[in-house]
Amino acid sequence: MLLNVILGILFCLALLFGVSCFIKLISVKRQLKDMTDTMNDIQSGNGSRKILAVGNELTADLSYKMNEIVYDYEEQLSQLRVTDETNRQLMTSLSHDVRTPLTTLIGYLDAIHRGVAAPKNQEEYLEIARRKAHDLKEYIDILFDWFKLNSSEFSLSIEQTELAELTRNILKDWIPIFEEKHLDCEIEIPEKPLLAKVDLDGYTRIINNLVQNVMSHSQATQIKIKMLKKEAEIKIRIEDNGVGIEKPDLQHIFERLYKCDKGRSNKGSGLGLSIVRQMVEKMDGKITVHSVPNQYTVFTVCFPERN
Template sequence: MRKLSLKLGIIFFVTLFSIETFMMFFLHASLANSRVEEELISLQARGNSHRTILERNFDKETLSHVVLMESEASTDVVIINNEGDVLASSQSQLNIDAYIKSLNTPVPYMGRTLEGNWEEEAFIATISPINKGQTTIGYVLMLQNTDSIHMLMERLNRHFFMVGMISCLVTMFIIIILSRKLAKPLIQMKVATLKMSKGDFTVTLAPSSNDELGDLSKAIQLLADDLQHVKQDRKEFLSSIAHELRTPLTFIKGYTDILYKRNLTEADKKKYLGIIIEETNRLSRLIKDLFDLAKLDENSFVIEKERLDMKEFFTNIEAKLSPAFQEKQINLSIQCEERFTLMADSLRLDQVIINLLDNALKYCTAGDSVVVSVRCINKAIQITIEDTGKGISKKDLPYIFDRLYRVDKSRSRALGGSGLGLAIVKELVHAHGGEIAVRSEENNGTTFELTFRGVENDENIVTNR
């Protein structure tokens, strides 16, 4: 009983067997009743036929003729007068006393059934009145032995038994096939989920059908593929993190050993201490980014929204970053059409904008320009950061928001990136209920678009002052 196919088979068999049994009994009873009804109708017709003859000539010769006709048939006839006396009978040993006693009620001219209980009685019987004028002068009783009906029913029972056995065997065969076919994909799904529970996500489930089982199979396959992808991403992520941590730690350890073991000049000490400080800061930023991502993944990252004046917000951004842009001779322009306000976390939005502008600063050269524009489009604030820098290739563009993905891998350390900045930017924008999109062409610059729409009654609502 532990196998699903066996349980399904038993349920189907019991259900179908019950239905078939009910139908068989119903059909058997209907056929039996129909057959007896036919016999009674035939018996009544013969009695009415004899009655018609006797109404024309009600004499001994006619009575003898009627009796003679039935003596060679499988039925019997008894003719009585209106007082119940037997005038003629095709069989002298017939006991019709019980039938005569039932003549207390009037008999219709077309006759009626005297006895129809073929299962318990020896005969079935009908009666037809013999009238002369408006007076009933006698009755014709037609009787038929129920042995023939019982024999017919026995043959019918044998046929039904054979049909029932064949139906059961065919039903069992079909149920076994169907239950196994139904249980097979479920068993495959069970094996697949057991493998997944052990950490093996390399499962393959062929879609079995276009029904709910097929949908379940596709859902499990999709889950396995996603988990396999997550497992692979986690493996690559941990490998990249190990590499990112190892590099600054190697620098710090190496230059610390030099400072500890050698007698160096003050200039060399300052140089090596500068490198140690730079790598320590790099390590600190990397760890901070990792903590931020961990909080975002756990939904424990707190976004404390307040109403921000966009004009004032970007004026402060410009004041902080203008010196760095001027030093590299890159033109920074911020355009805010009106004094928009937005419900957002000022520190986190500041982190997003500075990260994007820092990327623009790294990938632009002297003479390039970076334009930040703030507009209201369809009751949503759209922040666009557009630069004329080196751009991003088509093959890299789909992956720039992936964690630890670097566009320029050969110069990544020189540029100081960890590959986590854009991943954090994307998560922070989504945490505000916003969207981020990017367009870029190699050697033609890059454009980031941030859109913040209202997602709740009192949040992210764009207003004008």
């Protein structure tokens, strides 16, 4: 009798276990079908779909992982769209910013070559052609830097560098240009060595781009460049007394292809400051800008000090 009771209990337990497994199997099949339907929907282009799951479901971990993969995929797709739009804008900008000065350059040189320009005007035409050629070179250099920075093959050669002497060597090439443009300059760099880990070419590009930005856009009569160590950071401040940057423009000043609409020259690619920010961040630095229109603009670049 006791044996029959035990067997009955075991049978009931086995039956309950079988029913439970069957219910779970049905539930898992339903969840897998929902996942398949969702993935088909995502594959069709609806990236906003997500696989819903309750924490105690057998497929919950798989659902969460697949949602992460879809989210990462959508992020990459969004970045590709932004890159594609940026490249499209670059091609439009290239068409205008390169073809226009190139056409002007060819026009002046052709006028001299064909003898259309009077002898007294030839020197003036050659000077205009020279300036246009330099503008083209500057623009092409920036484009090259931009594409190089955003290439998968781009890499920096980071090494410990004495920034004070390096900065002096970079700025000494600007002194004749400051004098030619009648731009008063104040340069303050400490004699004490200041060490940081940077890429030499990248750091040079940062300083040159920021100085060139002043020359091209600020309409300033004075530039102040100061290097100092504060706490555990090396700071480079580049300040001018030009037209400044309007407050609405400040938050966008480092964006790709962004050009201020007011108070600054239309000349330029809109890439220079974006390149500067990318270079700075790739070297674990940071860059900020403060400006009061018609009073001053100051860019501050900071790098961690490395002893």
